[in-house]
Amino acid sequence: MIMNSAAELARDGLEFTSGVERATADVYARVKDVIPEIEWQFFAPYIHAINQLKREKNAIILAHNYMTPEIYHGVADICGDSLALAREAAKADAEIIVQASVHFMAETAKLMNPDKTVLIPDMSAGCSLSESITGADVRLLKEHFPGVPVVTYVNTSAEVKAETDICCTSSNALQVVESLGTDKVLFLPDHYLAANVARQTSVKVLTWRGRCMVHEQFSAKDIREYREANPGVIVLAHPECPPDVLDEADYAGSTAGMIGYVHKAQPAKVVMITECSMSDNVAVELPNVKFIRPCNLCPHMKKITLPKILRSLREMKHEVKIDPQIAPRARLAIERMLALGTPSSGAQWQGGVGTGGKAEIVGAPRELVSA
Ligand code: SF4
8 A cells, every 4th residue: 555545544543454344345346447456455444434424424425427436336325417416415315415526516415405414525626617607697698688598507506506597417408498498598608518409409509608627628539539549439428528529429418328328238349528437437337348438537526535525524524505595596496407307318419410500609798798
């Protein structure tokens, strides 16, 4: 074990004992192909301690699909994409919800189940999309486009959701846009997701300049190079990627849609064009599928670690609170989305360019004021 890891274990009063090894043997049997034994000696004491503490404190851990395998397979009670985690948060009956993901998802959990204590292990786990827009920006847009309904991606703060008519996720964005029955929508803040929706609908889509710092890095050229280097590979892409990336893919869908696709089709070789921890997590469940792993990591998701989860539960930090002035309006936007039900598994993104048009980026607030 490397020295830093030993010091961190000692700091938390933990040790890799034979008892810990036995208690975590079933988890290690699952993840041994993606976690080296030397690293397991560090992870196992945390997994053992966290699972004990969850039982003592009546806590559950909701983990996003982008968590690393030791979290996803070792301590998470429920794993999923942001839509699934929002639904699970709403029906959780544990006293404490630890959100193993980023801040806007922890806010969503608190909005959906306000009587529970919601903890996030690292308060600085943000999101480039969420940080691209504020409530004041949305208020200016609404002034500039009176009567145009506002759809916001769940990757936004509670303050932004409170200014919104309805939320969406990458699983249901098209369904949400078409549910409104209008000829125009403001779709905020993800430019690429908006562009991918616009191609599939006749509704005019006005959008913002937000981008996911992970998915915007992929290009159509990358996909062609993966295919050249790995003949026969099946390419799955997330709709936060640029539209020309989706054009090169065999399938596009949310993280849950991609996982569902691989489980069903079980291709010999696959590349998931998204955050790379997800491939490790699915590879554990499908040892016969060869995963080509593009290594784009989300620096925000990677702030969540086992030591931080343990300290979060031990010290009851960092509790997520939402201003009561905005919480009811933000909750309503999420509830309207959930009331639409679950769309058919990711089918919305298939078929390349649809019958729709282009998403039009609207100006920054200062430009809007002077327009
Ligand atoms: S992967 Fe992209 S959208 Fe998801 S949390 Fe990270 S920056 Fe935000």
